[in-house]
Amino acid sequence: MPVISIPWTLLEAKHISDYLIQDQLSVVNNFREKGDPKHIDAVINDICAYIQNRVPQKFHPNPTAPNHIPTACKTAACHLVIEALQSRLPDLKLSDDQIRNAQQARKTLDDLAAMWEKQSNPKVTDPRIEAVHYRRRDARQSTLKGF
Secondary structure (H helix, E strand, O other), X not given: OOOOXXXXXXXXXXHHHHHOOHXXXXXHHHHHHHOOOHHHHHHHHHHHHHHHHHOOHHHOOOOOOOOEEEHHHHHHHHXXXXXXXXXXXXXXXXXXXXXXXXXXXXXXXXXXXXXXXXXXXXXXXXXXXXXXXXXXXXXXXXXXXXX
């Protein structure tokens, strides 16, 4: 069976800024300068832990950092981090698009988790028995007489 691996990346606070609008970016930057930037890192680590728990253990890199996520989840993680930051930063108001993006991010993570779960537990195919013959062919009831 081939080994399946998925690429992983680190999610950092600087990656979140790509998904913020100008007003939100200034709120987050002010919070980073005046507040405790560990709050943002804590939210990022929480979202990353949520995503890591959805990925089957056999696909995890060794070692795994707290902010380590599959590369396919980066956009979804950023949307979820922005949504979660709203509780820490009351001035951060989400737009309707950002709310929809966070909902879509959850659906995307559900789809990815289902796909990875399917890949980590491959279904055992139906056993095939072939009759010894000069040509290769599927076994049929008529060719298995006497078994």
